[in-house]
Amino acid sequence: MSETPVKRRTEKVGEVVSTKMAKTIVVEVTRRVPHPLYKRIVTRRKKFYAHDEAGTARLGDVVRIVESRPLSRLKRWTLAEVVRRAADTSVQLADEQ
Numbered sequence: 001m002s003e004t005p006v007k008r009r010t011e012k013v014g015e016v017v018s019t020k021m022a023k024t025i026v027v028e029v030t031r032r033v034p035h036p037l038y039k040r041i042v043t044r045r046k047k048f049y050a051h052d053e054a055g056t057a058r059l060g061d062v063v064r065i066v067e068s069r070p071l072s073r074l075k076r077w078t079l080a081e082v083v084r085r086a087a088d089t090s091v092q093l094a095d096e097q
Contacts, residue, residue: 010067012048013083016057024075025052027065050077060086 014029027048035042049072050065057063062084065077 011064011080012077013062013064014048016059016061016063016086017047019052019055019057019059023052023055025050025057025063025079027063027077048077049074050079051075052079057082058086062086 012027012029014027016025017028018026027050028045029048030043030045032041032043034040048065050063051068051071057079061082063082064080066080068076068078070076071078
């Protein structure tokens with residue numbers, strides 16, 4: 001009765017900063033950590049390339065990504081879900097008549 005341990009996949013939450021590639025999004029994860037010497041809280045940012053098969057994520061969305069097998073030279077993450085949609089900032093012009 002040997003039970004194999006369940007491997008938990010690492011999850012991260014960040015903001016989509018680019019959707020210009022096919023089936024790929026760039027997610028910027030921000031974390032606040034104390035400086036090792038001065039103990040002041042500093043912001044650390046890192047960008048992750050994630051696979052978005054359906055192309056559901058849009059620029060500015062907050063998304064959850066999970067670790068996966070290597071999909072390309074840079075892609076090691078997959079889109080799990082869109083946590084919060086970005087505000088729609090498109091401007092609609094009224095017809096001038």
